Amino acid sequence: MAASAKSLVDQSSNEVKDYICNACEDQNNAETSADFYCKQCERFYCGNCIDPHGKALAKHTAFGRVDIDKWPVSKKVVDFLLTCYEHKDNKVDKFCTTHSQLCCPQCVFNYHRYVNSLQWFC
Structure with a gap:
């Protein structure tokens, strides 16, 4: 499971909103929804951040939302379910x-x- 995976979970509901781009989060940018997951990095990327990642790490495998079944369950979701x-x-x-x-x-x-x-x- 990806240690850095993050998902928004509204404390007052059981709805899991989305995955968040780890690169944007690292730069203290506004929370941006992730569109890709890199298996090797175990990180999530938005459409803007996946391009630099792909250029720097061309041999990595990134899965888009069409392959979301290959994305891990985020730590935040696991914590929510075990509460x-x-x-x-x-x-x-x-x-x-x-x-x-x-x-x-x-x-x-x-x-x-x-x-x-x-x-x-x-």
Whole structure:
């Protein structure tokens, strides 16, 4: 997974808006939607930034939006999906086999502490 991948996730909704150009982000430019993903760099590029990248790194493979299924899931999206629905400051890291439920540490304490069936979430 790309460590520098970034996606806008509105905290008040479950909508993932888009990927952001890492080159523009590095230059502190306004957040620009990414149109390409470079597999070797593990970075996202907008239409303006992909040209210099392609000239400098011609052997790299860049995937456009038509190949978005080859893009990685961004770290921001993964973090969003692993955040406890009830306790927003906690990450789910356990699974209760009795309740077939993912749990964060607070959920374990509140609802599952007397259950001996907690397992680590992988």
